[in-house]
Structure formats: structure tokens, C-alpha cells
Amino acid sequence: MTPGRRKTVPVPRLIFEKSREGRMGCNAPVADTPEVDLKAAMGSLRAELHLPEVGELEVVRHFTNLSHVNYGIDTGFYPLGSCSMKYNPRVNERTASHPGFARLHPMQPPATIPGALEILAGVQDMLCAITGFDHITLQPLAGAHGEMACLMLIKAYHDSRGEGGKRKVVLVPDSAHGTNPASAARCGYSVRSVPTDPDGNTDLAALREALDDTVAALMLTNPSTLGLFEANIVEVCRMVHEAGGQVFCDGANMNAMVGMTRPADHGFDCMHLNLHKTFSTPHGGGGPGCGAIGLQKHLEAFVPTPVVRRRADGSVELDAHRPLSIGRVSAYYGQFLMEVRAYTYLRAFGREKMADIARHAVLNANYVMERLRAVLPPAYDRPCMHECVLTAEPIKKETGLRALDISKRLIDYGFHPPTNYFPLIVHEAIMIEPTETETKETLDAFCDAMIAICAEARSNPELLRNAPTTQIVGRLDETAAVKNLDVRWRPPARHAVEA
Amino acid sequence: MPYIPHTDADRREMLATIGAPSIDHLFREIPAGLRVAPGSLDLPPALDEARLIDHLADLARSNRHMGVLDCFLGAGIYDRYTPALVGALISRGEFLTAYTPYQPELSQGFLQTIYEFQSMIAELYGMDVANASMYDGATALAEAAILASGVKGRHKIYASAAIHPHYRQVLETYCWAMDLQVETLPAPDGVTEGWSGVGEDAAAILVQHPNFYGVLEDLAAVRSAADRAGSLMVVSADPVAMALVKPPGEYGADIVVGEGQPIGVPMGLGGPLVGLFTCRQEHVRRIPGRIVGRTSDHDGNPGYVMTLRTREQDIRREKATSNICTNEALMALATTIALCALGKNGLRQVAEGSVRNTQYAIKALAEAGGKLRFPGGKVFCEFVLELPKDAEAVRDRLLERDILAGLPLGAYDARLANCLLVAVTEVRTKAQIDHYAAALKEVLA
Amino acid sequence: MNVPHDLKYTKTHEWVRLDGDTATVGITDYAQSELGDIVYVELPTPGRAVREGDSFGSVESVKTVSDVYAPVSGEVVDVNGALGAQSELLNTDPYGKGYLVKIRLSDPAAVSALLDSAAYAALLA
Structure with a gap:
């Protein structure tokens, strides 16, 4: 594929600019009860309400045209490292849209929702089998929320043993996602960084040095954010436990392990799972996420309530009686309609095929790493898991062009760029996660484009520097976006008042 | 599995490029003792798409959803019109x-x-x-x-x-x-x-x-x-x-x-x-x-x-x-999208419909034997209805008639054990409210 | 990189200009060029006591935040109010209009322990 020309879509106008007094974009219900005096019923009323007034077709066109200038997995290859941008099966959308799921109220009596409770318990059971943990709870609403919930469990655990007062530190590798230290801070912990050794594993000597009786937990991503399996994982967990700490597994990279190895067996005390990564619930432009957490028995007393529990006879009940519970982390049952999607996905694979996910994710990533090795060397020369971290450092040294320039040029070739500049410890990082759902042909086309771009970096660097040129906008001025902050439309009249 | 498109030939060629004898070989950095054999986990069997849809539809139908119940339950989550x-x-x-x-x-x-x-x-x-x-x-x-x-x-x-x-x-x-x-x-x-x-x-x-x-x-x-x-x-x-x-x-x-x-x-x-x-x-x-x-x-x-x-x-x-x-x-x-479609006039229409329905329901349910618990307050689409009986029992009786009557408040405040929190949005009809009132009257009788 | 001879420096890329018992403090030309376009500066309120090595504020570009550390101990007696509206002064005139704060030193002799321009230039090399 060769880069095309700029899209000729007109610059989309804001919906507010299409508004005309008196229009409405839907056939809204008309009450058949008697009219009332609103002021008498509600007190002082608002005078102005600046919402758009547009006809129904205009609404449909507005958002359809905006979708045309947005890229999704359905549009093309999306090898964003650490995000598991796999195909989101349409059957999941179909099952989740059934009114028997979509039109349930979270506070209706549990006896009226046996099928919904079966979904929740079923997802829990299957995730227990896949991760090896004793207990799964689905209340956290996203990955970072799950991390935070796990740290809360750990905090409650230390408190219950009378050690909460002294264990105030959370260890986080220097390669960790930013959510790890941020979640630790949300639980009142201070953060200490642990370095990575030259092979890409946790530096055991440095870990030993960092461990003392102030450490509450280590947060570890496995496979690491470098796309590498933590070779010393058993030893790492043993060392932390010996020092009285707990080990949390960041499950962002579960896609490498599904059906092949179980994190609970590695020695982790708890972990979060991103059902929106590993189990294919759609990312929706940045959410909803879905952040199940798994935990070992010793943390079970502290889980958020209500607990969805299977009775001995197989039926499902809600258990709110947990005196040591950390309480609720969200208002209801978690991201229920996302759980329906995940349930559908898990049942489609079943026992027989579950391991195919990790096996092909790892195959695809190693294939891409191998094909690109000559132009973009791996940051650590080891077999990768479900993603590979390459470095553009040689290209930067030779041409001054950066990983971001390569990524922006990739847009002109029709691909979504990989993750750049993460993990922070790899210079000019390019993190590629192809996922298992891509064909060899797609991977070849992507690798061909990357190789061509690396050649362009030497032969015609301006092509990279000016990229992308095929979209409705080029690189945007982010400095101006901060300095002249404009985060909302305002009605023109109000502008005048303020001026 | 259609979500994974690899053919045997693909796998062979890709492994050859990588220089690995098998897919298992790619997992060699995971200590052997931590690996599980593919297909060995305690999971239910795989379902094809037709059976998957049937199975999920069975589960969905076992729930009493708002297509079959008249919803007067709110408490933060509302059954409203979505364009x-x-x-x-x-x-x-x-x-x-x-x-x-x-x-x-x-x-x-x-x-x-x-x-x-x-x-x-x-x-x-x-x-x-x-x-x-x-x-x-x-x-x-x-x-x-x-x-x-x-x-x-x-x-x-x-x-x-x-x-x-x-x-x-x-x-x-x-x-x-x-x-x-x-x-x-x-x-x-x-x-x-x-x-x-x-x-x-x-x-x-x-x-x-x-x-x-x-x-x-x-x-x-x-x-x-x-x-x-x-x-x-x-x-x-x-x-x-x-x-x-x-x-x-x-x-x-x-x-x-x-x-x-x-x-x-x-x-x-x-x-x-x-x-x-x-x-x-x-x-x-x-x-x-x-x-x-x-x-x-x-x-x-x-x-x-x-x-x-x-x-x-x-x-x-x-x-x-x-x-x-x-x-x-x-x-x-x-x-x-909903706000654009409703716009200024639609959102007002929806809100006003809620107020009308709510005010009507307050009267109708009072006539049926309920009482507004906090009469001094101004309300939008929801109110506390005090009953002469335990609210949870009344809620359950009304469920038998396909009415989700509201939220019994006793679990949150013992003083309100006889109280139901009732929501009436713009999608309820006069007939549904009348039906609720008539059923309540019977249950309280 | 511009490293004026008459200033003192820290390893964390702050500079100090001593005038009597008051030190004017900013970030170096090297620091501003590494950060890129600076879009926001967070500074302490005057009167705050700072200790050598403490973070007393931060400097932000679009995608990074850097803490700034007090090169000397003392009391903040002035902050550069112009940076609120014109943070770009840090890029265009880091040793002049882009200064950050003035600190009245608790011990003026402490300045002599800082790097001189030759030592700082060597650090950058």
C-alpha cells in the first residue's frame, strides 16, 4: 500500500452551529396526564437552556459524518501496545442488547433477575478458572479502578493484622503504567520505584534493598510492559511475602497468558483484569472499561459488597454481610452489560479453544518482532509475549527523526500507530501489540509499511516530519490547546456578556 | 474459531520466519511448573454462535425486565425515553x-x-x-x-x-x-x-x-x-x-x-x-x-x-x-447524541412530562391509600410514599401484577420501613399510573 | 547552550544569581530546551520557607512536568507573577524575565557550595 491523498471531507461544524430555533431531533413522549403549574411544583425555574435544536436527519448525518473521520478496529489494524485491540465480535453486541439484560434496574429485587446473576457468577467462575484465583469480584468499573480496589483490599488486610500503620509504601517498577503509582496514591501510599535489570526483569538486588517492614505491596505487571515474561516471578513473590508485603498483578497483559498459565500460580495475591482488553468488550473510544479483580482466599473477607456467590446447589445469591468489607467501590454490580459481552466471548471459546487466544497473540507478536528486527531492533533481545517493544533510537541517532515521526507517517499508510514512548525506560519506544485476531497478510502489510518508512527516514525525511498528510487535520498545536484553553462551546450572546 | 484467522500454513510460515519449532516454544520463558496444558482448565465447553445466542436469550428471558414490568423504580437510575x-x-x-x-x-x-x-x-x-x-x-x-x-x-x-x-x-x-x-x-x-x-x-x-x-x-x-x-x-x-x-x-x-x-x-x-x-x-x-x-x-x-x-x-x-x-x-x-436529538425543547418536554406524571401519581396513589411522606418538599420525578403496611411486602405483592412499585426504604432507614421511593418518568402513561393506583388500593385493602 | 559565567548552578538545572542576601532563581537554558514549549508554571506563595533540595514548584510543557528544587534555604520573598500569563518567558529569556522566584537566604555563604558555570557546562557535556 502507498500513502494516499488528504481526505476531502469538509471540516465538520459543531452541532451548535447547525441549530435553528424550534427544531427537534426526535419524537419525544407527550404526557397524557393533566398539565401542571411547573413553578408551583418545582419552585424557581431556569430561564435559558442552550442545547442544540436540530432535526432528526441532521443528527444522524452529524454523527455519521463524524464517524467517518474516526479510526477503529473495524476500520483497520490497531496495533496499540498494552491495549489488546482485538476484534470485538458482533454476537457480543447482539446478546448484550437483549431487553432481558439492557432493561434491568440495578435496584430491582434480586429474585427477579436470576439470569443476570447467572451471568455474573458465570463470568466469575470462568475467570477463576483462567487466573487460578479463589475469588473474583466484578464491581470495579475499569482497570485503574480494579488496581485501586486491590490496593484497598491490601490496605484492609494489613489493617486487620495491625500492620496498617507502618506499611505505607508501595513498590512500583520503573517500567509500570502510570495508573499503578496513581492508584497507590489514591490509597494513601507513597511510591518507591524499583529498577529493571539489563535483561528486562525486575532487578532482584534492588528489590531486596527496597523491601522492609514499611512495604505494603509490590505492583507488578506480568508479562511486563516490555512484553517479557518476568523470569524471576516466583522468587519476586517469595521475597515480597517474606518481607510481609503483598503482590498485586497488573493484568493489562493477560492476553499473553489466557489458557497457558495462571497468575495465581505465580504467587500473586490479587490482580485486576481488563475485560475490555483481554475479553474483547469494545473500548468505545476510551471506555467503558471493565475491571474485574481476582484474589486469594486471605483477602476474601475484605471484598466489596454485595458479593455474588454461588450456593452449593448451583444457584446464585447476593451476600451483603461482610463486616470486614472495604465497602462499595461503585454503586451497583459493575459494568453489567460488558459482563454479558465477556460472558458471550468466554463461552464461545470454552475449555477447548481458550488457549488459542494467547497462543496466537504470542505468535503474531513474535512474527512482527522478527520481521522488523533489522530496521527497529527489540529493546531486549528475548522471545516476546503478546507484544514487542522496539526502539527507534538508531534512527533517531542517524536522522534526528523520532518514534513519533514514524508513527505519524504510519497513519499515511493507513494504519493506526503503535504505542510510543512507553515504557518510559526504553528510549524511542515503539510498542506493538498485534493481537491474535489479525491475519498474516495484515501483519505483512504493516511490517512492509514500517520497513518502507524506515527507508524514507533516510531518503526523504520530510515525509515523516510532515506526516500525516492524508487526514482531515495534520499535527495539531497542543501547546496552543493548553495556553488558549477552549474546552467548550459557548452561546454567542454569553461571549458578549463576558467580554 | 473465526476470531482467529490463522491457517495451518500461516502458522508454519510464521514459525519458520521466527525460527521456532512450535508455538509452545514461544512460551519457553514461562517456567514449566507454571504452565498449564491447553484445554485443561475447568471451563464449560465452547458454544457455536447459534447455540450461544439461544443460551444467552434463555438467561435474558428469565429476568423480569422493563419490557414486562411497569417501572416506578428510580433511585438514581431511570427508565426514560431514549431516541x-x-x-x-x-x-x-x-x-x-x-x-x-x-x-x-x-x-x-x-x-x-x-x-x-x-x-x-x-x-x-x-x-x-x-x-x-x-x-x-x-x-x-x-x-x-x-x-x-x-x-x-x-x-x-x-x-x-x-x-x-x-x-x-x-x-x-x-x-x-x-x-x-x-x-x-x-x-x-x-x-x-x-x-x-x-x-x-x-x-x-x-x-x-x-x-x-x-x-x-x-x-x-x-x-x-x-x-x-x-x-x-x-x-x-x-x-x-x-x-x-x-x-x-x-x-x-x-x-x-x-x-x-x-x-x-x-x-x-x-x-x-x-x-x-x-x-x-x-x-x-x-x-x-x-x-x-x-x-x-x-x-x-x-x-x-x-x-x-x-x-x-x-x-x-x-x-x-x-x-x-x-x-x-x-x-x-x-x-x-440523545441531548442533540432531544435538544432544548425535547429535554424540556421530557422533564415536564415527568413532572406531570409525578404530580398525577402523587394524587392517584394518595387516593389509593398512600401518603406523601415529605409534603413540604418540592419534587421533580420522584417522591416518598408512606403506606399503612410494610413497604417491601407491598412491593412484592405488586410485582405479582407486573408493577415494579418503587424502592422500599426500610433497608436504608428503619423509620421508613413503611415507605416506598416512587419514580414516575415521562414514559409512564396515565393508564399505567391508574393501574398502579388500583392495584395498590387492592393490596392495601 | 547558554551558561552565563556570573551565575551559580545546581545538578537539577536551576540557576542562582546572588544580590546581597537575596538569590534570584530560575531554570537553565538547557532545562527549558529539554522541556520544550512551557505552558504552565506552579510557584509557591511569597513568605514560604524553603529548604535546599526541596521542590518548591513545577514547570510544565504539554507532555511533561518537572519539579523545581530550591538551590538554597531561605524564605521566598518574590515570585515572578508575569509567568502566569506568559509562561513562554521561560523559553525566551530563562536567565532574565523568565526567572521563577527570589529567596532571602538564611545562609548567604551556602551559595558558594553550588556549581560554577564551568562545572555546570561540564555536566552538560
């Missing part, structure tokens, strides 16, 4: 399967919808700025309390007893973890009181509007109490009610949050929802989560980017304003 175009538009793959718009050149569509979302939410609440969404209304409220604590350098939060009990529980969980104290302001007569008890140690006063009992709070009194204490004023507000009442921003609220579900999002057993978060301009650098801003490219074309990024966890790590990363972008898109 048909919302579902059609948010299921477009370009939106549904996109990631967070980190590459703005490929994400202008979504970024513009978020800018429109921020604009409309800020407008609804009468506030300066809105973010791109939070997980839900409950976590948005907890985030507001934490923001206030950071602004004020104080560690005490005064929260009304008339805030949704689940929201209060989430608030308490978050505050426990951050070592903040939550004090309760009482609401014995259905509205918050006890302002004199708010000390100068208050980081924020939190109220819900309308509150858990459906009653509109006296926001001017909240502002005065906040001024006296030197604290922030935080309101969790129903966005649909904002079509009619003066928004909290006009009362001087510092932070206004809420649950966006009633506008375009299915109830879905309470998830996914969409948290709304707005504040005054002076706090914009402390806002949790993403914000989209308008700017231009080097040729002067207007465009949108995520902005004020240094607040966020991937840059500021443990000093970030929040740990939130993934938000509820798709549900925020649903709310945006």
Missing part, C-alpha cells in the same frame, strides 16, 4: 471499536463529540467546564470530595444524609483509603439541615439535587453554609431536572457532578453508566480524567486534542489528579 437513533449511531464500528483518542489525527470524530459533550454538560449544570466523563455518578461524587480536599488542604467532608446510600458508601470507601473523614448532615424531614454543625475544618459540603428522597434541596442555604465554613460546595444533580430548575452553577456551586444514564444510556442493571463532572474554571487544572480542547493544525485547520494532559496518571503518576484512565466515552457519546 432510537442513539443505539444505531453508537454501534457504528468507527466509534464502538476505537481506543482513547491518543492519535488526534485519526480521532477527530470522537474528539469533536467529546467537546460537544463537555459543552452541553457544562451548560446543563450552569458550570464553566466539564470533563470527558467519569465512571458513574457515585465515583464522580467521591472524586469531587477528593478534589475539594486538595484545594482546601482540609480532610473533612460533610455529606448530606439524603444522598443516595450507595453513593455515600462509595464516598466512604474512597475517603477511608485517602484518610479523609466523612461527617453526616441530617435530613429528618426529607431535606438536608444542620448547617450550623459544619465546621471550619470542612473541605466540602456535599448534597444531592433532587436528593435521594426526590426532594429539591435549598441550594442557596448550601452556598451560605459553604461560605461560612470556607469550604467548597459540591452538588450531585439529576441532569434531566436541569431542563427546568435553576442549575447549581447559578447558586454558586464549585463542583457539580451527576449520573448521565437518564439521558441516552440503558439501565443495564446499573452498568455501564456515565459520570458527569463539572467545576468552576479556577479548578480546571485539578479536574480528574480527560478533557478535550479545540486548537488548530499548522495549516490553520481547526481540530481537537486531549489537553491539560499533565494532570493525568500517565504523565504525573503518583501526583496525578486522579488514577482514572479509561472513562465512559461510549456512554458519553450516547448522552451527547
Whole structure:
């Protein structure tokens, strides 16, 4: 594929600019009860309400045209490292849209929702089998929320043993996602960084040095954010436990392990799972996420309530009686309609095929790493898991062009760029996660484009520097976006008042 | 498995390129003792698509959903009208399967919808700025309390007893973890009181509007109490009610949050929802989560980017304003589309329909033997109905007649064991309300 | 890189200009060029006591935040208010109009322990 020309879509106008007094974009219900005096019923009323007034077709066109200038997995290859941008099966959308799921109220009596409770318990059971943990709870609403919930469990655990007062530190590798230290801070912990050794594993000597009786937990991503399996994982967990700490597994990279190895067996005390990564619930432009957490028995007393529990006879009940519970982390049952999607996905694979996910994710990533090795060397020369971290450092040294320039040029070739500049410890990082759902042909086309771009970096660097040129906008001025902050439309009249 | 397209030939060729004898060989860095044999986990058997659909439909049909029940249950999640175009538009793959718009050149569509979302939410609440969404209304409220604590350098939060009990529980969980104290302001007569008890140690006063009992709070009194204490004023507000009442921003609220579900999002057993978060301009650098801003490219074309990024966890790590990363972008898109379709007139029509239906239901249910528990308060679409019998028993009897009569309040407040929290939205009809009233009369007889 | 001879420096890329018992403090030309366009500066309120090595504020570009550390101990007696509206002064004139704060030293002799321009230039090399 060769880069095309700029899209000729007109610059989309804001919906507010299409508004005309008196229009409405839907056939809204008309009450058949008697009219009332609103002021008498509600007190002082608002005078102005600046919402758009547009006809129904205009609404449909507005958002359809905006979708045309947005890229999704359905549009093309999306090898964003650490995000598991796999195909989101349409059957999941179909099952989740059934009114028997979509039109349930979270506070209706549990006896009226046996099928919904079966979904929740079923997802829990299957995730227990896949991760090896004793207990799964689905209340956290996203990955970072799950991390935070796990740290809360750990905090409650230390408190219950009378050690909460002294264990105030959370260890986080220097390669960790930013959510790890941020979640630790949300639980009142201070953060200490642990370095990575030259092979890409946790530096055991440095870990030993960092461990003392102030450490509450280590947060570890496995496979690491470098796309590498933590070779010393058993030893790492043993060392932390010996020092009285707990080990949390960041499950962002579960896609490498599904059906092949179980994190609970590695020695982790708890972990979060991103059902929106590993189990294919759609990312929706940045959410909803879905952040199940798994935990070992010793943390079970502290889980958020209500607990969805299977009775001995197989039926499902809600258990709110947990005196040591950390309480609720969200208002209801978690991201229920996302759980329906995940349930559908898990049942489609079943026992027989579950391991195919990790096996092909790892195959695809190693294939891409191998094909690109000559132009973009791996940051650590080891077999990768479900993603590979390459470095553009040689290209930067030779041409001054950066990983971001390569990524922006990739847009002109029709691909979504990989993750750049993460993990922070790899210079000019390019993190590629192809996922298992891509064909060899797609991977070849992507690798061909990357190789061509690396050649362009030497032969015609301006092509990279000016990229992308095929979209409705080029690189945007982010400095101006901060300095002249404009985060909302305002009605023109109000502008005048303020001026 | 169609989701994995590899043929035997593909696998062979790819392994040859890699120089590995087998796929298993690629897993050799996992210690042998930690590996499990493929196909050995305790999982149910795989289902093909036809059987999958049947199985899920069976589970769905076993639930008594709002297609078969007349829903008078609200308490923060409402059975409201959603324009048909919302579902059609948010299921477009370009939106549904996109990631967070980190590459703005490929994400202008979504970024513009978020800018429109921020604009409309800020407008609804009468506030300066809105973010791109939070997980839900409950976590948005907890985030507001934490923001206030950071602004004020104080560690005490005064929260009304008339805030949704689940929201209060989430608030308490978050505050426990951050070592903040939550004090309760009482609401014995259905509205918050006890302002004199708010000390100068208050980081924020939190109220819900309308509150858990459906009653509109006296926001001017909240502002005065906040001024006296030197604290922030935080309101969790129903966005649909904002079509009619003066928004909290006009009362001087510092932070206004809420649950966006009633506008375009299915109830879905309470998830996914969409948290709304707005504040005054002076706090914009402390806002949790993403914000989209308008700017231009080097040729002067207007465009949108995520902005004020240094607040966020991937840059500021443990000093970030929040740990939130993934938000509820798709549900925020649903709310945006629904707000565009309803527009000013549609949202007012929906809100006014709720008021009419609610006022009618108050009369009808009173005639059937119920009594308005907090008659002094002004309500929007929800009210507390006191019954001569245990409310849970009455709720269960009415369920037999396919009426979801409301929320029995005894579990939250023993004094209200005979009370039902009843919501009546614009989608209920006079006939449904009459049916409810007639059934109630029989059950109470 | 511009490293004026008459200033003192820290390893964390702050500079100090001593005038009597008051030190003017900013970030170096090297620091501003590494950060890129500076969009926001967070500074302490005057009157705050700072200790050598403490973070007293931060400097932000679009995608990074850097803490700034007090090169010397003392009391903040002045902050550069112009940076609120014109943070770009840090890029265009880091040793002049782009200064950050003035600190009244608790011990003026402490300045002599800082790096001189030659030592700082060597650090950058």
C-alpha cells in the first residue's frame, strides 16, 4: 500500500452551529396526564437552556459524518501496545442488547433477575478458572479502578493484622503504567520505584534493598510492559511475602497468558483484569472499561459488597454481610452489560479453544518482532509475549527523526500507530501489540509499511516530519490547546456578556 | 474459531520466519511448573454462535425486565425515553471499536463529540467546564470530595444524609483509603439541615439535587453554609431536572457532578453508566480524567486534542489528579447524541412530562391509600410514599401484577420501613399510573 | 547552550544569581530546551520557607512536568507573577524575565557550595 491523498471531507461544524430555533431531533413522549403549574411544583425555574435544536436527519448525518473521520478496529489494524485491540465480535453486541439484560434496574429485587446473576457468577467462575484465583469480584468499573480496589483490599488486610500503620509504601517498577503509582496514591501510599535489570526483569538486588517492614505491596505487571515474561516471578513473590508485603498483578497483559498459565500460580495475591482488553468488550473510544479483580482466599473477607456467590446447589445469591468489607467501590454490580459481552466471548471459546487466544497473540507478536528486527531492533533481545517493544533510537541517532515521526507517517499508510514512548525506560519506544485476531497478510502489510518508512527516514525525511498528510487535520498545536484553553462551546450572546 | 484467522500454513510460515519449532516454544520463558496444558482448565465447553445466542436469550428471558414490568423504580437510575437513533449511531464500528483518542489525527470524530459533550454538560449544570466523563455518578461524587480536599488542604467532608446510600458508601470507601473523614448532615424531614454543625475544618459540603428522597434541596442555604465554613460546595444533580430548575452553577456551586444514564444510556442493571463532572474554571487544572480542547493544525485547520494532559496518571503518576484512565466515552457519546436529538425543547418536554406524571401519581396513589411522606418538599420525578403496611411486602405483592412499585426504604432507614421511593418518568402513561393506583388500593385493602 | 559565567548552578538545572542576601532563581537554558514549549508554571506563595533540595514548584510543557528544587534555604520573598500569563518567558529569556522566584537566604555563604558555570557546562557535556 502507498500513502494516499488528504481526505476531502469538509471540516465538520459543531452541532451548535447547525441549530435553528424550534427544531427537534426526535419524537419525544407527550404526557397524557393533566398539565401542571411547573413553578408551583418545582419552585424557581431556569430561564435559558442552550442545547442544540436540530432535526432528526441532521443528527444522524452529524454523527455519521463524524464517524467517518474516526479510526477503529473495524476500520483497520490497531496495533496499540498494552491495549489488546482485538476484534470485538458482533454476537457480543447482539446478546448484550437483549431487553432481558439492557432493561434491568440495578435496584430491582434480586429474585427477579436470576439470569443476570447467572451471568455474573458465570463470568466469575470462568475467570477463576483462567487466573487460578479463589475469588473474583466484578464491581470495579475499569482497570485503574480494579488496581485501586486491590490496593484497598491490601490496605484492609494489613489493617486487620495491625500492620496498617507502618506499611505505607508501595513498590512500583520503573517500567509500570502510570495508573499503578496513581492508584497507590489514591490509597494513601507513597511510591518507591524499583529498577529493571539489563535483561528486562525486575532487578532482584534492588528489590531486596527496597523491601522492609514499611512495604505494603509490590505492583507488578506480568508479562511486563516490555512484553517479557518476568523470569524471576516466583522468587519476586517469595521475597515480597517474606518481607510481609503483598503482590498485586497488573493484568493489562493477560492476553499473553489466557489458557497457558495462571497468575495465581505465580504467587500473586490479587490482580485486576481488563475485560475490555483481554475479553474483547469494545473500548468505545476510551471506555467503558471493565475491571474485574481476582484474589486469594486471605483477602476474601475484605471484598466489596454485595458479593455474588454461588450456593452449593448451583444457584446464585447476593451476600451483603461482610463486616470486614472495604465497602462499595461503585454503586451497583459493575459494568453489567460488558459482563454479558465477556460472558458471550468466554463461552464461545470454552475449555477447548481458550488457549488459542494467547497462543496466537504470542505468535503474531513474535512474527512482527522478527520481521522488523533489522530496521527497529527489540529493546531486549528475548522471545516476546503478546507484544514487542522496539526502539527507534538508531534512527533517531542517524536522522534526528523520532518514534513519533514514524508513527505519524504510519497513519499515511493507513494504519493506526503503535504505542510510543512507553515504557518510559526504553528510549524511542515503539510498542506493538498485534493481537491474535489479525491475519498474516495484515501483519505483512504493516511490517512492509514500517520497513518502507524506515527507508524514507533516510531518503526523504520530510515525509515523516510532515506526516500525516492524508487526514482531515495534520499535527495539531497542543501547546496552543493548553495556553488558549477552549474546552467548550459557548452561546454567542454569553461571549458578549463576558467580554 | 473465526476470531482467529490463522491457517495451518500461516502458522508454519510464521514459525519458520521466527525460527521456532512450535508455538509452545514461544512460551519457553514461562517456567514449566507454571504452565498449564491447553484445554485443561475447568471451563464449560465452547458454544457455536447459534447455540450461544439461544443460551444467552434463555438467561435474558428469565429476568423480569422493563419490557414486562411497569417501572416506578428510580433511585438514581431511570427508565426514560431514549431516541432510537442513539443505539444505531453508537454501534457504528468507527466509534464502538476505537481506543482513547491518543492519535488526534485519526480521532477527530470522537474528539469533536467529546467537546460537544463537555459543552452541553457544562451548560446543563450552569458550570464553566466539564470533563470527558467519569465512571458513574457515585465515583464522580467521591472524586469531587477528593478534589475539594486538595484545594482546601482540609480532610473533612460533610455529606448530606439524603444522598443516595450507595453513593455515600462509595464516598466512604474512597475517603477511608485517602484518610479523609466523612461527617453526616441530617435530613429528618426529607431535606438536608444542620448547617450550623459544619465546621471550619470542612473541605466540602456535599448534597444531592433532587436528593435521594426526590426532594429539591435549598441550594442557596448550601452556598451560605459553604461560605461560612470556607469550604467548597459540591452538588450531585439529576441532569434531566436541569431542563427546568435553576442549575447549581447559578447558586454558586464549585463542583457539580451527576449520573448521565437518564439521558441516552440503558439501565443495564446499573452498568455501564456515565459520570458527569463539572467545576468552576479556577479548578480546571485539578479536574480528574480527560478533557478535550479545540486548537488548530499548522495549516490553520481547526481540530481537537486531549489537553491539560499533565494532570493525568500517565504523565504525573503518583501526583496525578486522579488514577482514572479509561472513562465512559461510549456512554458519553450516547448522552451527547440523545441531548442533540432531544435538544432544548425535547429535554424540556421530557422533564415536564415527568413532572406531570409525578404530580398525577402523587394524587392517584394518595387516593389509593398512600401518603406523601415529605409534603413540604418540592419534587421533580420522584417522591416518598408512606403506606399503612410494610413497604417491601407491598412491593412484592405488586410485582405479582407486573408493577415494579418503587424502592422500599426500610433497608436504608428503619423509620421508613413503611415507605416506598416512587419514580414516575415521562414514559409512564396515565393508564399505567391508574393501574398502579388500583392495584395498590387492592393490596392495601 | 547558554551558561552565563556570573551565575551559580545546581545538578537539577536551576540557576542562582546572588544580590546581597537575596538569590534570584530560575531554570537553565538547557532545562527549558529539554522541556520544550512551557505552558504552565506552579510557584509557591511569597513568605514560604524553603529548604535546599526541596521542590518548591513545577514547570510544565504539554507532555511533561518537572519539579523545581530550591538551590538554597531561605524564605521566598518574590515570585515572578508575569509567568502566569506568559509562561513562554521561560523559553525566551530563562536567565532574565523568565526567572521563577527570589529567596532571602538564611545562609548567604551556602551559595558558594553550588556549581560554577564551568562545572555546570561540564555536566552538560
